[in-house]
Every structure is written in structure tokens, then in C-alpha cells.
Amino acid sequence: MNKNLVEKFNSIIGEKGKVLTNEEDLACYSYDAYAETPVMPEIVVKPTDYEQIQQVIKLCNEENIPIVTRGAGSNLSGGTIPKSGGCVLLTTGFNKILEINENDLYAVVQSGVVTATLAKAVEAKGLFYPPDPGSMNISTIGGNVAENAGGLRGLKYGVTKDYVMGVNFFDPEGNSVKGGGKTVKLVTGFNLQGLMVSSEGLLGVMTDITLKLIPKPKTSKSMIVFFDDVITACEMVSAIISSKIVPTTLEFLDNFTIRTVEDATKIGLPTDAGALLLIEVDGYEGQVEEEFSKIFELANKMNGRLKVANNIEEKNKIWEARRKALSSLARLKPTLILEDATVPRSKIPSMMRAIQEITKKYNLTIGTFGHAGDGNLHPTILTDRRDKNEMEIVEKAIDEIFDAALNLDGTLSGEHGVGTAKAKYLEKEVGKGTILYMKKLKKGIDPKGILNPHKMGI
């Protein structure tokens, strides 16, 4: 980037170390949590107030410099890779919790606040912010909204979109825009706070986000159920939901993942189990006991072996099995491709059968785990990107996994987003008319294509 321009950015930010142009600094922002060829930005800025953010946007608009807004870069779809160079606008320095309102049950945060930081602050006041994406210890609320992050509690409590009451943001010209607010009911104008959800940085640069909070559940109970057979485990998922129980969490690990986790952690999982379910129910005591009894009964009927966590240590051990799934799998081969196909919950057994068939057909190493309760499986392909022949086969397998999900009324991505990763597949799911509508919407809002261009295939 030419010196003159860099000087303009410097004069906006006005603080040392918050405008980066050295190659080694830029390199850190050339990739994100999605494994893809890095692309270097030309400049990285780390504004700390509204004025700076607005001025950066105005400057980029005038100079036709693309902006990639980036929080922790923990997204799994290449959403923050700066495909066309330009400016990475880091929100991590814009990270104040502005308000936690106990009377009205909402919080207002700046977009760079880390999810776990908010969750803890809220919990200290006896309240609860349920969305818990796997990356919550580093991910930012702005990123969570942009990607509509999911998590383990999606089944009962929904995902990020279900908690967004209001969003203030700047449009690509630096105008200040306000969607929603602090009231539970609000219908003044288009649902712009809703539009910011899943917008992946293409429609605005978020500043303040108002999030709904709920009272903390009184009590909870965690359990683990082992099954000899993977399909029976999947059928148990449907059986639970059909009996009108909505657990907080209902996670699944297949035999391959169980063995890999046990190898890595030695926490004592039975490696001969075909699959396991991790289940947590929460709420009022009577309700929790009733739901637990029903699940216990179902598990017996379906030949599952249920183990309940009797204390916090046992509970933590149960959840460690799930938390270590991805990192344990990642140790096995150089490249890990984490898929995110999602189906209506009752279709989980059919989806699992399809994944098994595809695994066998192409002789691939696939470990499957995920949020079975909300139909969101993560078939994880272990491979080596340098092996071109195998990569061709992997591509075919991914295509077939997507086809299977769509045939079952599902979606290509439950919680990871489109970014660059799923761009080429998007039309398959949503159709030509939808892509056209998205393009017209983007063009109307951002005619010069300043905000995160070349993403989502539009």
C-alpha cells in the first residue's frame, strides 16, 4: 500500500502498533481457522472507538479498498480470509461490555467482546447467555452474529440469532444504522438486526450488539449413554425428541471418534462402543428428574448403557470426551476437513447411514461427531492435502454428503457459514432465484463492493 494512504490510516487510528503493514504482521491475518491458501491483506487496523471505525470505513470507501471485518478469525468457512487484499478491520480492540441489565434481561456489548467473557459476566449476575460455540473462549460476539454461531446448547436454547435484539452498525459509506433495540417487542422498520445475522461481514460493520439474556436454569443433569450400534444411537436421538423432551445438549460420537478420543485422553471410554450420546437436561428440579427418568427408560429399551454424572468431576469428565473430539481427530493426519451438514433431527439415522456408505464407498477415514439433537453432524474427513488423488476422492465424498443432507430436507451448513468454503455449493441448496436476490440486496447496500467482497459466491 502506498505511503500516502498508510499515512491516512495512521492519522485516523493515531496510536502506535494499531496500524500494521509489515509483511510478517500482515501474514497473521492472511488466513483463518478454515484450512485454505492464505491471502495477504495490504493493511490491518485495530480501531478502538466508533469514530475510528467510521473514519476507516469512509476512507476505504473513497479509495475503493475492500474491508474484511475480523474478530478472532475462528470461523470455519474462510469468511475472514482477505480474498481481494485490502484492509482487515480488527474488532478485538473494541471490546467493552457496555451494560448488563438484570431488570430487563439484556446485555449491550461492543462487537469485539469475547463470547466466554460475556457468558461469565452474565453468569455472575445469575443470568444466562446460552449460545456456546466451540470457539467461545476466543470468538467474538460480532463474529458470532456475523456467522450465526451455534454450539452445544442449540437444541433447547437456539443459536446466536435467537438472542440478537439489536445491532448498531455502519454501512459501507460509514453511515450509522440502527436495527432493533432494547425492548422484547419492536417492529419499527425492516428487521436489520436479523439481517446482520449470517451476513458474514458483507452488509455492515457491527459496533454495538444488544443480546437477550434469560434466567439461569435451576439445576441440570448430565449423562452418557453407550450403544453397540451407531444407528440405534441415532434412533435414540429421535426417540428422545419425539417423547417431547428437549434436552439442553444431545451430542453424538461414533466409534472411530470414541477410539481416537480415548487414545488421546485415556479418560476411560469403552472403545468397543458403536457410538455414544452425551445428554444434559436442565430446568426445574422436578422437570429434570422426570426427563431423566424418561431418558433412562428409553435407553434401557434401546439397549443403551446409561451412566449419570453424580458430581461436577464426573460431569466434567463426560464433557471432556466431547470437547476433545476435534483436537484428537486432528492428530491423526495432516489435513482435517470438518463438515457441517445438518438435517431435521428425525433424519439423523438416515444421514448417519449415508455417511457410513460414503465412507465405505470411497475408503476414506471419516470420524463423525456433533450436535445430534439438532441434526447438526460434523463428519470429519482425515486426509492429506498434498495427496492430489485422495483429495479428488474427498471432493466427491463431500459432494455426496451434501446431496444426502439436501435429500433429507437438510442444509449444507448448520453453523459454520458459507464464506469461501461453501460458496460454490450454495446454489445447489438455495437455487438461482435466491442467489440473485442476495446479489441484488448486496448491490443495493454496497454498490462498490467494499465489504468482504467475493464471499458467499455473490
Added chain:
Amino acid sequence: MNKNLVEKFNSIIGEKGKVLTNEEDLACYSYDAYAETPVMPEIVVKPTDYEQIQQVIKLCNEENIPIVTRGAGSNLSGGTIPKSGGCVLLTTGFNKILEINENDLYAVVQSGVVTATLAKAVEAKGLFYPPDPGSMNISTIGGNVAENAGGLRGLKYGVTKDYVMGVNFFDPEGNSVKGGGKTVKLVTGFNLQGLMVSSEGLLGVMTDITLKLIPKPKTSKSMIVFFDDVITACEMVSAIISSKIVPTTLEFLDNFTIRTVEDATKIGLPTDAGALLLIEVDGYEGQVEEEFSKIFELANKMNGRLKVANNIEEKNKIWEARRKALSSLARLKPTLILEDATVPRSKIPSMMRAIQEITKKYNLTIGTFGHAGDGNLHPTILTDRRDKNEMEIVEKAIDEIFDAALNLDGTLSGEHGVGTAKAKYLEKEVGKGTILYMKKLKKGIDPKGILNPHKMGI
């Protein structure tokens, strides 16, 4: 409308009585539930399938004929008054419940399905569709989504937007667009199902809507609490929420409304009460009992007289007081102006004080009732539109009610929408930048301004 054009509409619909052009027929669609000067459409069509809807849109686009999509016309903001003539596209003939899925907890309906019809069909299967706008016996799901309809259960269960999982719609050119789907988690593309919420017919013509369902609560308890003083009643609302109880319903009637309802119904309300709260808690038995005890305790502490409904008759009687509020008030004077200002819940006492001051200052007849639990009050001004002097005063009072709500971090409209009623006030709440963003969005999607033009002031 010229004969040639009418013939084209006839050849699309192809059924007698479903294309209306007679003045007396058109007159029925020149107004809606919002009291405003009627405007005649040029033609009314009642398509019954996807193909017909698509062809009508394509024809209107080609011929530059504005389209007002209309369900029951029960909106309270003039959203379905055909400001620029053109074509009223009635969805009431497009009213099939396509699927109620008990295993995956969703329903798919065509946009013309009546809300109460869906609610009953769902309840028959042990499930629950919570949004219950006052007009639910006639309103359509399409209209509910377009207006983001609220209702009495918003406090605990949220509003229409919280139940919209997917929307299929046509864009202004008749292209088929798909937002969301049947999975709890779904992040493929922009949140177009979210964008349809509150879009008031400006951004697409909805066809199929996928709605989230939840298990029916096990039990519930209704009660009524009388207070000598209106402000104490409002403080009780905050006290309940602050003690982390979220009732299903928490409704408020002021003394004027109590007296008016009692006059009209003779159900035995104490006409000397300063205000009353109608409260319902639901869920598991233990939880309901615990919440009831806490509310009972709070009521005692705040000198409220609590009466619990011991059976379904008593429960119905309690709710009749609320259901009859609007119609009872409407008997008093020729013109009823129902406002919809909404504030964060803890600000209800301040808002009520402001309404009292404004009532006194302008010497107006205002009855206030509403969904106090979610901060959504309906101050209802009784007047006579023919009295120009009083109407000028009424306008001033409305301005001050809005200012009070905005000063308390609230909104001009909690659940009734913008339409033509609030168009001129909108900028006051959302600011210039937001109006500009909405205009750019609308222009991008609908450059010719075919869909419900001249609404929302954009």
C-alpha cells in the same frame, strides 16, 4: 383498469369470482383495521396456487402495477391500504397447512393460513405455537410474519420472528427465493427468512412459511391482582421480572379501562381498583407452584389483592377482562386511536407516569392497557376525528407519548408495525442512516417499486 389488462389477470387466475374489479368489491379492500382514509385498488386477485401468484407478480412487474399483498387486513398500521391503487393480491385462498412434523417440531404452512387454525391443529398433536396476536382468529400467518405480530405470550415465548425457521417467497420479478429451512441450525446465505419478518410486504410475496413448534407446557396457573394505585401495579411488573420469574403473560389494565370493561361486561371487576394485573405462569408443576408462591408473596408485600383462578371457568372470566378491553373502550367515542409505544420492562412505571401526565396536560380521554410484562403498553385515545381542534391536541399528545418512550430506550411500535401510521415518525427513532439503508435495500431488491410502495416512508 383497462379491459385488456383485466383479461390478462383473468387468464392467469382462470376462476370466476377470484378477480374483482367492481367498485363495490374493490371498496372492501380500500381500508384495513387501521382507521385511515380508504384508497381504492384497481383490481383484487385471489390466487390459489404458486403458479398463479408468480404469474400475477410477473404481469404486475411488466405493467408497472403496484402490488399490495393482503391476508386478513387486520394490521393496525395501514400496511394493506393500497396507497397507489394497483393490485391487491389476496392470500386468503392460499391456505393449506402443508405439514405438522411432530418428530422435528415444525409446521409448514401456506401464507394464507389463519393463525388460530394453525394453533388448534398444532395443539391437537400435543404441540404449541405460542404467538397469539389479538387478531389471531382472523389474521394469517403471512400477515403475522410481515408485521412480526406479537401477542399476550410474548413475554415468555417471544413473538412471531422467534418461530420463523424458513420462508419461501417470490421477489418483485416473480423469481422464486428460499430463506432458511427445516433445520434448527442453518447458515447458508443471508438470513432472508429473518428479513421477511417485519418487511410489511415491501420485499417479497411469501408463499410457504416453516414455523418452529415447541412441546405444550404441562400445566399453567392464572391469577388476577388488584392494586389501589396504578404506579404500584407497574412496579409489581418490574418486581416479578427482577426476581427471575418470566410469566407466560403479564397484562395490565388501568382504572379507566377496568371501569369501561365492567360497564360493558358486568363480570364483577372492582371499579375502584387503580389498576389490575393478569398473570399466567406455565411449565412443570413444581415450577408453576414455586413461581405462583413468589408472585403471591410479592403481591402481599406490595399491597395487591391476588385472586387465583381455581378452574377453567374462573380462568376464562379472568381473561375475558383482558379480551374485552379494546372493544369496551371502542364503545365510548367515535374514534379510537390505539397506540403501541413500548419500553424496556423495568421502565413501565416511568412510562405510565408519563402517560398520566400527558393525559392530564391535554385533558384527553386515554385508557391504557397492554402487555406490561414485555413493556408493550397500548395507551388508547378516545376522540372524534371530526373534531379538528381536539385532533390537533391528540397529535401533540401522541408526539409526547412517542418522545417519552424513546427517552426511556423504547420504541414507537412494539407489535403493530409502521405501514402508513408511523411512517412520518420512523426517522425520529431509527435515524437518517437507517432510513437511507432501508431505502437502498428496497431499491436493490425492488428497483421499480412494485411491492407495497409508499409504505414505511421509504
